[in-house]
Amino acid sequence: MKTFLNISLAAALFVGGVYLYADDDEMEHARPAYSKPLSKQDQASAALYKKECGACHMAYQAGFLPKRSWDKTMKGLDNHFGTDATMDAADTKTIQNYLMTYASKNDRITDMKGAVALRISQTPHFVKEHREITQKMITQPEVKSIANCTACHTKADAGSYREREIHIPNYGRWE
């Protein structure tokens, strides 16, 4: 009986935990493969992605954009938002494969009604989640751009966008 109680308690905690987590972390759906541990090869690809793309900006989680967006991005690195972001062919291919594998399959987040979004900040879910953010919050020097996730989402680098982790420079916590 005691064992049974323990198991039910554990199960209840588990279900509750998952529920709370999903409720709080609005970007949970952006990472469909997150629960599955990455293979050795994918870990290496993820590290390469972080190193190469993270040299200039946060390496945005692959799940923020659908396949077609990453494909277009990776084919246009010679003019990547106005800069040359090219790298050698082998690394380009590795990163492209990685992004395509972990791209969003959830159109609630990324559907652009046929258009191919290159900017995560133009995807519907992103727009909805940031609707209350003022221009002043975005353009201040500490933030600079809506693309600078880590300026406010303190754990964005690790893929966590919980509300309680938000701290907007010169404004404080988001509550």
Added chain:
Amino acid sequence: MKYLTILLIGSMSLMGASTEVVQYMNELSSVAKTENKSFAGFDAARGKEIFTSTHTGKQGKPMSCTSCHTSNLSNSGKNSLTGKVIEPLSPKANPQRLTSVKEVTKWLKRNFVDVYAREGTAQEKGDVLTYIIKN
């Protein structure tokens, strides 16, 4: 001559470029000679001019290497578009610099295009690397 090359490689390494990067600079030097008959070696002063002068960049706006790297190579800089911190370029301040040809060629290509709207010549690349090594 062989002795001189070894001496050159040795002294360059002491100054902060890895053996493979020194080798790469020797290759640039050979190409520079074929492209410019009066070429007589890389020059840090020319490299400084390349690094600090302003040009119309890829985006059609005035741009300089110092826009992101600042004019002090021992200081960290900031990506002028994203604000992301860039570690110092000087190998004296940042031992990771000029250790990998793969990294060096990647960034020289990207950054010449961003600042000059074209790729650098072998002489220009060697000059700017020489400037970075000496500063």
